Amino acid sequence: MGKFTSSKKTYRVDPLGLNLPNNGENEEMNAPDNLSSIVAGGVVGATPEGNLIMNEDLSQSITDPIKLLDLISSADTVERDFAFRTISEFVLENESFTQELIKPENIRKIITHLVEPDVQIRVSVIGTFRNLTVIKEDICETLINLDILTPLLSNFVQGINFIKTLNEKDMKQPKSIETQHVLIQAVALINNLCEVSEKGFSIVSKECKSILTTLFQVLINNSIFMPELIMNISEFLTVVTDDNNELNATINNELMLQLFNIIKDSTTMNIRLKTLISTIILNIGQLYNKELVIQNITPILLSTFQFSSTSTLNSELLKSLNSAKDAKLKYDQLVAEQPDNNDDEKMGMEEESNNNNNNNNTTEPIDESKPITSTVDETIRKTPKNTIKNAAADLVQECEKQFKTQNEQWKDSLLAQQSAIELFVNIVSDAQQQQPDDSNPYDDDDDKFLDIEDGETEQSQQILSNISKFIISTPLCQYLIELLNSIVNFDLTEFGKLNVELLSNISSIKILQKRAMTCLSNLLITFIPKEENVQKILWDLLMKIANQSFATSDIDIIEMTTSSLWSIMRTNSNIGFTTETEIKNLVELAIKSPNSIKTNLIGIIGIAGQKPFCQNILKEIAMFLLQCLNKDLPADIISESLNSIFDIFAEPNVNKIVKEVSLIQHLETFIPIIRNKIKTDKKKLDRALLDRLDESRINLSRFITYKKSQK
Numbered sequence: 224m225g226k227f228t229s230s231k232k233t234y235r236v237d238p239l240g241l242n243l244p245n246n247g248e249n250e251e252m253n254a255p256d257n258l259s260s261i262v263a264g265g266v267v268g269a270t271p272e273g274n275l276i277m278n279e280d281l282s283q284s285i286t287d288p289i290k291l292l293d294l295i296s297s298a299d300t301v302e303r304d305f306a307f308r309t310i311s312e313f314v315l316e317n318e319s320f321t322q323e324l325i326k327p328e329n330i331r332k333i334i335t336h337l338v339e340p341d342v343q344i345r346v347s348v349i350g351t352f353r354n355l356t357v358i359k360e361d362i363c364e365t366l367i368n369l370d371i372l373t374p375l376l377s378n379f380v381q382g383i384n385f386i387k388t389l390n391e392k393d394m395k396q397p398k399s400i401e402t403q404h405v406l407i408q409a410v411a412l413i414n415n416l417c418e419v420s421e422k423g424f425s426i427v428s429k430e431c432k433s434i435l436t437t438l439f440q441v442l443i444n445n446s447i448f449m450p451e452l453i454m455n456i457s458e459f460l461t462v463v464t465d466d467n468n469e470l471n472a473t474i475n476n477e478l479m480l481q482l483f484n485i486i487k488d489s490t491t492m493n494i495r496l497k498t499l500i501s502t503i504i505l506n507i508g509q510l511y512n513k514e515l516v517i518q519n520i521t522p523i524l525l526s527t528f529q530f531s532s533t534s535t536l537n538s539e540l541l542k543s544l545n546s547a548k549d550a551k552l553k554y555d556q557l558v559a560e561q562p563d564n565n566d567d568e569k570m571g572m573e574e575e576s577n578n579n580n581n582n583n584n585t586t587e588p589i590d591e592s593k594p595i596t597s598t599v600d601e602t603i604r605k606t607p608k609n610t611i612k613n614a615a616a617d618l619v620q621e622c623e624k625q626f627k628t629q630n631e632q633w634k635d636s637l638l639a640q641q642s643a644i645e646l647f648v649n650i651v652s653d654a655q656q657q658q659p660d661d662s663n664p665y666d667d668d669d670d671k672f673l674d675i676e677d678g679e680t681e682q683s684q685q686i687l688s689n690i691s692k693f694i695i696s697t698p699l700c701q702y703l704i705e706l707l708n709s710i711v712n713f714d715l716t717e718f719g720k721l722n723v724e725l726l727s728n729i730s731s732i733k734i735l736q737k738r739a740m741t742c743l744s745n746l747l748i749t750f751i752p753k754e755e756n757v758q759k760i761l762w763d764l765l766m767k768i769a770n771q772s773f774a775t776s777d778i779d780i781i782e783m784t785t786s787s788l789w790s791i792m793r794t795n796s797n798i799g800f801t802t803e804t805e806i807k808n809l810v811e812l813a814i815k816s817p818n819s820i821k822t823n824l825i826g827i828i829g830i831a832g833q834k835p836f837c838q839n840i841l842k843e844i845a846m847f848l849l850q851c852l853n854k855d856l857p858a859d860i861i862s863e864s865l866n867s868i869f870d871i872f873a874e875p876n877v878n879k880i881v882k883e884v885s886l887i888q889h890l891e892t893f894i895p896i897i898r899n900k901i902k903t904d905k906k907k908l909d910r911a912l913l914d915r916l917d918e919s920r921i922n923l924s925r926f927i928t929y930k931k932s933q934k
Contacts, residue, residue: 233357234311234350234408288313288320292329300341307336307347314354325355325362330369337374342401349375349408356415363419372416372423375409376430382406387437391447403449410455417462424463428470431463435470439478442500443485450493457499464506471507479508486523494530495639497523502646514689517650521697524643528702530636532732533713536725543629544724547622554615630728637731640706644738647699651745654690687749695750703743704757704764710736711767737780740768744783751794762791762798778817785823792830800831803840810840810847822859825851829867841877845884852893854900858908858916861897865919869926875933890927897923 291313294306310333313320323329333352339345352371356363382402389399416423431438438456445453464471483504486497501520508516687695710732719729752758765784772780792799800806806828813824825848831837832844848871851864868890872881881887897920905913 232411233315234347234353234411288317289323291320292323292332295333295336300344303336303339304341304344304347307344307351311347311351311354314351315358321355321359325359325365327365327369330366330371334366334369334371334374337371337378342405345378346404346408349378349405349412353408353412353415356412356419360419363416363423367416367420367423367426372413372426372430375413376427378405378409379413380430380434382409383434383437383441386448387440389447394447403452407449407452407455410452410459414455414459414462417459428463428467432470432473435473436478439474439482443478443481445485445492445496454493454496454499457496457503461499461502461506464503467506468510471510474507476511479504483519487519493635493639494527495635495642498527498639498642498646502642505646505650514693517690518693521693524646525697525699525702527636527640527643528706530640531709532633532637532640532728532735533709535633535636536728536732537713537718540626540629540633540725540728541722543622543626544722547619547626550615550619550622554612554619557612557615633728634731637735641735641738644703644735644742647694648738648742648745650690651694651742651749654688654694655745655749691749694746700743700746700750700752701757703739703746704761706739707736707743707768708764710739711764711771740780740783744787747787747790751791755795755798758791758795758798762788765791778820781816782819782823785820785827789823789826789830792827796830796833800827801836803836806831806837807840807843810843814847814850818857818860821851822857822863825860825863825867829863829870832867832871841871841880842884844871845880845886849884849886849889852889852896854896858900858904858912861900862912862915862919865923869922873926873929878930878933881930887927887930890923894920894923894927 288309291306291310294302295310297303297306310324314324324333333348336348337345339348352366356366382405385402386394386399386406393399394403413423413427417427438460441448441456442453442460482500486492486500489497501523504520505513505516715729715732719726747761752761765787769781769784769788772784788799800809809824809828809831813821813828816824828844828847832841837844845868848864848868851860853861868886871877872886897916901913901917901920904916908916
C-alpha cells in the first residue's frame with residue numbers, strides 16, 4: 224500500500240499542566256485526570272494552593288535562550304522542569320535557538336533525560352523532540368543515529384506492559400495517568416521517526432513484535448484509556464503495519480475479528496478512530512483475504528462522506544466562532560466602560576463571588592437557539608452589577624471552549640474523510656495493477672487503416688479484478704462527485720478573507736479536495752458511469768476544477784482533471800468540447816504545458832479533432848502534432864501524438880490538409896527515429912509504455928501505406 228503520512232501535531236505546554244482529557248463520562252469527581260492534579264499540593268513546582276507554577280510569555284521573559292541548555296543539567300528539579308518546558312516551546316518559535324539545540328552534543332545531552340524520574344520533565348523532553356521532528360524532518364536520521372530510540376522504546380514498551388495489566392478502576396490512579404501521558408508523547412514521536420526514516424521503521428518493527436498483540440488488546444479495550452493515547456497508538460499502527468508482512472503475521476484472525484467487531488458495532492466511537500483502525504485491519508488482513516477485508520471495511524469508510532466540511536464550516540463552526548468573538552467584544556466594552564475598582568471593592572467582589580459559589584450559582588449555558596447578541600446581552604442583564612465583568616469573562620471562556628471543542632470535532636471528521644479517501648486511492652490503484660492488461664484503448668473500429676492487414680478489429684473489453692468490480696458497485700464515485708462539487712462551489716478564498724481565524728480549516732479543505740480528486744481520477748481510469756446525465760455532471764465538475772487549477776497553476780490537479788476529461792471523451796465522444804475556439808485554446812495550452820499534461824491534452828485533441836467543427840483548424844492541429852514527434856520527448860507523448868494523427872487524418876476527406884503539411888513525408892522520416900528510440904530506451908521504459916510505443920511504430924507503417932492507397 225502507498226504510504227500517506229499522518230496528521231502531525233506539535234506538543235504545547237498547557238498553562239495548567241498537561242490538562243489532557245480523560246476518557247469516560249462518569250468519572251469520580253476526586254479522581255485525578257491530569258498531571259496537574261497528581262503533582263499539585265506540596266510537590267516541587269506547585270504553589271501552596273495546589274496550582275503549578277507555569278512559565279507564561281517565556282519568549283519575552285528570557286533574554287538569553289541558550290542558557291536554557293545549561294539549566295537542563297541543573298540538580299534542581301524546578302529548574303530542569305522550567306528549562307524543558309521552555310525549550311519545547313522555543314523549538315517552535317525561535318529558529319536561532321533551534322539551530323543551537325540540534326548540535327550533536329546538545330542532542331546527546333537531552334536524550335539522556337528521556338529516562339528522567341520526574342514525569343512532567345520526561346514528557347516535556349519527549350515533547351521537545353516531537354516538535355523538532357515536525358519542524359525539521361531531516362533531523363530524524365540524526366536522532367536515530369544518536370540512539371534516541373533505545374530510551375524512547377524503553378518508555379514505550381514499559382508503559383504498554385504496565386497499562387495492559389490495569390482494569391478501568393486502576394486507570395484512574397495517578398501512576399496510570401502519568402504512564403498514559405508519557406505514552407501519548409512517546410508514541411507520537413516514534414510515529415514521526417518511522418514515517419521519515421527507513422532505519423527507524425526497521426528498528427521499531429523489530430521491537431514491536433513482542434508487544435503488537437498487546438497494542439491490539441489496548442485498542443480492543445479502548446474505552447478505558449485516554450482518547451488521545453488510543454488515537455496516537457492507532458496512527459502508529461497504521462504506519463508500522465504498512466507493507467510489513469513479517470510483523471503483521473504475528474496477529475491472529477481472532478484479534479482481527481474482535482477489533483473489527485468493535486468498530487462495526489460501535490455507535491459512539493470517534494469516526495477518525497474507526498477509519499484508522501480500518502486501515503490497520505486492511506494492512507494486516509490482506510495477508511489472509513484482502514478482498515473480504517475490503518468488502519467489510521468499505522461501509523465504514525463510506526460513512527465518513529456523511530460529513531460535509533464546507534457546510535459545517537459555514538454554519539455550526541462559524542456560528543460558534545462568532546459567538547466567541549461577540550462575547551469577547553462585549554467583555555472588552557465592559558472593561559473600557561468600567562475601570563478597575565479599588566482593592567476594597569475587589570475584596571467585596573471576591574467575597575460575593577464566594578457566596579455565589581456556596582449558593583451553587585453558576586453561569587447559565589449558552590442557548591444556541593437565540594441570536595448571539597441576544598444571548599450575551601441577556602446573560603449580562605441577569606448578572607449582579609458588581610460581578611458583571613467576571614460574568615462576561617466567564618462567558619468568553621465558555622464560548623471559546625465551545626468553539627475549540629467544535630473545531631476539534633470538525634478536524635477529526637475531516638481527517639477521517641481524508642484517511643478514507645486515501646485508503647480508496649490505494650485500493651483502486653492496487654486493484655488496477657492486478658487487472659490483466661489485455662485491452663488497447665487506441666485500437667477501435669474507426670482505425671480504418673488497420674483493416675488492410677488485420678481485417679475487422681474488435682475493441683477489447685477491459686477485464687476487471689473482483690475488487691475493482693466491488694468498488695464500482697459502491698456509491699464511491701457518486702460521493703466523490705458530491706464532495707468535490709460542494710468544495711468547488713464554495714468560495715474558500717472569500718471565506719478566508721472574512722474569517723481569518725479559520726484559515727487552517729480552509730487549508731485542510733484544499734488538501735481534502737486534492738485527495739478526493741486523486742481518488743476520482745484513479746477511479747475513472749477503470750470506470751466511467753454509464754448514465755449520460757452523470758457523465759455531464761462529471762464533465763462540468765472537472766471543467767470547473769481544471770479552470771480553477773489553471774488559475775492557481777496547480778500542476779497535479781491539472782494533470783488529474785485533464786486525464787479524467789480524456790477518459791470521459793473516450794467513453795462518450797458526444798460529451799466534450801464543442802467549438803473550434805476551445806480546441807484552438809487547447810492546442811495553445813498543450814504547446815506551453817509540461818509533458819505530463821501535454822500527453823492528456825494531445826489525447827483530448829485527438830478525439831475532438833475528428834469533429835466537423837474542427838475542419839478549419841486541422842492544419843494547425845497537424846502542425847502541432849508533428850512538432851510532438853521529437854526523439855527527445857517522452858515515449859508517451861510520441862505515442863499519443865501518433866495515435867491522434869491516425870484518428871484525425873485517416874479519412875480521405877482530409878487529404879488536402881495531409882498534402883499541405885506534407886504529413887506522409889514527415890511520418891516516413893520519423894520511422895527510423897522511433898525504431899532507434901525503442902532500442903535506446905528499451906531498458907528505461909515501463910513494459911506497458913514500451914509496448915504502446917512499439918505498437919505505435921507498427922501502426923505508423925500501416926497508416927502510411929493506407930494513406931498512399933487513397934486516391
